[in-house]
Amino acid sequence: xxxxxxxxxxxxxxxxxxxxxxxxxxxxxxxxxxxxxxxxxxxxxxxxxxxxxxxxxxxxxxxxxxxxxxxxxxxxxxxxxxxxxxxxxxxxxxxxxxxxxxxxxxxxxxxxxxxxxxxxxxxxxxxxxxxxxxxxxxxxxxxxxxxxxxxxxxxxxxxxxxxxxxxxxxxxxxxxxxxxxxxxxxxxxxxxxxxxxxxxxxxxxxx
Amino acid sequence: xxxxxxxxxxxxxxxxxxxxxxxxxxxxxxxxxxxxxxxxxxxxxxxxxxxxxxxxxxxxxxxxxxxxxxxxxxxxxxxxxxxxxxxxxxxxxxxxxxxxxxxxxxxxxxxxxxxxxxxxxxxxxxxxxxxxxxxxxxxxxxxxxxxxxxxxxxxxxxxxxxxxxxxxxxxxxxxxxxxxxxxxxxxxxxxxxxxxxxxxxxxxxxx
DNA sequence: ATATATGTGTGAATTTTTTGACAATGACGA
DNA sequence: TCGTCATTGTCAAAAAATTCACACATATAT
Numbered sequence: 001x002x003x004x005x006x007x008x009x010x011x012x013x014x015x016x017x018x019x020x021x022x023x024x025x026x027x028x029x030x031x032x033x034x035x036x037x038x039x040x041x042x043x044x045x046x047x048x049x050x051x052x053x054x055x056x057x058x059x060x061x062x063x064x065x066x067x068x069x070x071x072x073x074x075x076x077x078x079x080x081x082x083x084x085x086x087x088x089x090x091x092x093x094x095x096x097x098x099x100x101x102x103x104x105x106x107x108x109x110x111x112x113x114x115x116x117x118x119x120x121x122x123x124x125x126x127x128x129x130x131x132x133x134x135x136x137x138x139x140x141x142x143x144x145x146x147x148x149x150x151x152x153x154x155x156x157x158x159x160x161x162x163x164x165x166x167x168x169x170x171x172x173x174x175x176x177x178x179x180x181x182x183x184x185x186x187x188x189x190x191x192x193x194x195x196x197x198x199x200x201x202x203x204x205x206x207x
Numbered sequence: 208x209x210x211x212x213x214x215x216x217x218x219x220x221x222x223x224x225x226x227x228x229x230x231x232x233x234x235x236x237x238x239x240x241x242x243x244x245x246x247x248x249x250x251x252x253x254x255x256x257x258x259x260x261x262x263x264x265x266x267x268x269x270x271x272x273x274x275x276x277x278x279x280x281x282x283x284x285x286x287x288x289x290x291x292x293x294x295x296x297x298x299x300x301x302x303x304x305x306x307x308x309x310x311x312x313x314x315x316x317x318x319x320x321x322x323x324x325x326x327x328x329x330x331x332x333x334x335x336x337x338x339x340x341x342x343x344x345x346x347x348x349x350x351x352x353x354x355x356x357x358x359x360x361x362x363x364x365x366x367x368x369x370x371x372x373x374x375x376x377x378x379x380x381x382x383x384x385x386x387x388x389x390x391x392x393x394x395x396x397x398x399x400x401x402x403x404x405x406x407x408x409x410x411x412x413x414x
Numbered sequence: 415a416t417a418t419a420t421g422t423g424t425g426a427a428t429t430t431t432t433t434g435a436c437a438a439t440g441a442c443g444a
Numbered sequence: 445t446c447g448t449c450a451t452t453g454t455c456a457a458a459a460a461a462t463t464c465a466c467a468c469a470t471a472t473a474t
Contacts, residue, residue, distance in 0.1 A: 005461075006405070013404040017360075017383055031421060039385050043421090044463055051423060059422040059469040076404050077411025084403075091305060095298035100359070101383055101400045107407075146406050152307070153224075169413070170406040172399070176224055176308055178247050186409045188402040192379070193308045195395040196291075197220040197283050198213065199353050199377040200314075202393045204284025206376070212431075238451065250451090251433055258453060266439040266452040 008049045012072055014039050015046065019069040031062040078106055083143050085111035085168075087159050088150035089119050089129045092174055096148060098125050110142040132159070139166040146170045153177040160187075215256045219279055221246045222253065226276040238269040285313055290350050292318035292375075294366050295357035296326050296336045299381055303355060305332045317349040339366070346373040353377045360384040367394075 018038045022030055032043040032050075039046075050056055050068075053075050057063045073079050084107050086093045096102070097109050112124055113132040122129045130138055138144075147168045151159055156175035163171060164185055171187045173179055176194070179187050225245045229237055239250040239257075246253075257263055257275075260282050264270045280286050291314050293300045303309070304316050319331055320339040329336045337345055345351075354375045358366050363382035370378060371388055378394045380386055383401070386394050 007461075009405050009408050010401050012408075013398075013401045014385070016404070017400070018385075021360075021384075033421080040387075042463065044465095045461090047421095047423060048462080055423065057422050058471085060420045060471055061469090062421065075408070077407040078404065080411075082403075082407060082410070091302035095302035096399075098298060099399065102403065105400055105404065107403050145410060146403070170410050172402055172406060177228075178221070178225075178245060180247075186406060188405055190397065190399055190402055191220075192303075192306065192397055193224070193312055194217050194220040195379050195397055196289075196309065196314050196353070197223070197285065197312065198216050198395055199379060199393060200284040200289060201216050201219075201282070203289070203352060203377050204287075214431075240451080249433065251435095252431095254451095254453065255432080262453065264452050265441080267441055267450045268439095269451065 002052075004052055008052060009076075011039070011041070011045070011049050012076060015049070016069060016072045016076065016078070019065050019072070022065045023069060027065055029062045030065050030068075032057070035063075081106040081108050082145040083108055083110045084146045084148060085109075085113065085139065085142065085144040086148045086150060087113050087132060087135075087163070088174075089114040089116070089122070089124060090150060093148075093150035094124050096150065097127060107146070111138055111144060113138065132162070135162050136166045139163075139168060144168065146172065149173045149175055149179075151175055209259075211259055215259060216283075218246070218248070218252070218256050219260075219283060222256075223276060223279045223283065223285070226272050226279070229272045230276060234272055236269045237272050237275075239264070242270075288313040288315050289352040290315055290317045291353045291355060292316075292320065292346065292349065292351040293355045293357060294320050294339060294342075294370070295381075296321040296323070296329070296331060297357060300355075300357035301331050303357065304334060314353070318345055318351060320345065339369070342369050343373045346370075346375060351375065353379065356380045356382055356386075358382055 015035055018035055032046040036043040036046045056068050056071050086096055086109060089112055093112060097112055111130060112127050113130045113135060114120060115132040119129050120131050147163045149156055149159055149171060153175045156173060156177045157179060160171060160179045160181055164181055169185050171185065172190060173187055174190050176191055181187055222242055225242055239253040243250040243253045263275050263278050293303055293316060296319055300319060304319055309316065318337060319334050320337045320342060321327060322339040326336050327338050354370045356363055356366055356378060360382045363380060363384045364386060367378060367386045367388055371392055376392050378392065379397060380394055381397050383398055388394055
């Protein structure tokens with residue numbers, strides 16, 4: 001399988017959500033044009049993206065919403081559930097514990113960890129905050145697939161190292177710091193400060 | 208001024224944070240190579256990015272960390288503070304209310320709004336949850352520059368419309384939906400489900 | 415059964431982004 | 445003061461991403 005670009009994957013994920021929206025509204029057929037319009041891109045882009053994975057449409061007709069959604073589900077691996085662990089029981093970590101969109105898409109939060117003794121043992125929406133020092137056993141016991149890092153920037157690399165040791169292959173990092181991990185581990189970033197600063201740039205430019 | 212690409216701006220923001228880290232460690236000089244290493248990119252990329260805005264380094268020597276930080280501060284508009292409003296007092300909205308990184312970078316949360324009567328009037332870390340119906344007055348009174356949308360996907364577009372009417376020109380959207388706004392309004396997205404699904408894709412591909 | 419309209423799939427063209435390479439510059443030591 | 449070394453700034457090349465444009469397949473109307 002040839003390498004698919006990150007931006008294509010990201011857009012697939014958006015198409016998926018747009019299809020969901022259409023299906024909710026009982027729409028059965030959609031054109032690349034409409035899909036493009038919903039996501040603020042061009043129809044050629046939509047068709048090109050989809051063409052990397054197969055041919056899902058009918059010429060002169062468009063795409064069947066339910067069928068295409070199912071196809072994308074397969075492509076993105078959303079036909080199954082994934083076990084997720086959160087590291088860091090601060091505000092962000094706690095908030096993510098019951099983020100509806102995760103649940104809906106089959107990302108199940110099985111575990112929340114922290115190293116702060118005063119937090120360990122507390123309940124967060126039905127989950128016990130566990131001791132991050134026991135990460136190896138916990139990850140194994142709960143069969144964690146994906147870890148979310150929600151600790152201060154300074155601690156992020158150390159946490160990542162321990163997660164890697166524990167066998168984690170996929171990390172979503174909320175800490176504003178780049179992480180060094182072995183090549184078989186994938187890291188995605190959710191960097192809110194970066195987006196805010198991009199807004200700041202655009203606002204000050206306008207003046 | 209020629210158009211600077213979004214990815215350049217995003218990287219500038221990362222350099223800014225890396226410089227901060229170096230200054231904390233009393234490092235006075237840094238090469239494009241080191242900066243690149245910290246952010247997992249190439250040194251050519253670092254130099255190219257910086258070159259869009261001016262020449263800040265000394266050949267054979269590198270960059271002065273404090274001076275470069277100050278320069279980026281100017282470029283990104285971080286020499287001043289910005290007033291921020293959050294719409295949606297759910298888990299995410301509340302968590303953001305005291306996200307340390309925002310405060311540190313001069314993004315000051317002045318206002319949190321919701322339309323849910325049962326939430327209005329509650330306190331969130333010193334802020335009163337206000338009635339989103341009064342958005343026009345509130346935005347004017349607090350001189351809000353940037354709005355963060357943290358409401359369910361279905362409500363996001365309606366909220367955006369009202370924010371635009373209230374005069375907001377910069378939006379950070381946490382709801383998993385693309386927003387339609389006039390061309391003079393900038394929207395940035397923080398789409399956690401998209402990143403999780405990218406991880407899902409990489410995990411299932413490996414199998 | 416045929417004509418017409420619609421909208422996909424895809425090579426080719428274009429644009430954008432990233433990387434390579436090196437001359438030019440400045441720091442520093444002898 | 446001069447030579448050596450390090451590292452920038454930038455032009456050119458390469459790679460990647462996006463857009464164009466159109467042949468072709470399919471639905472629908474007559």
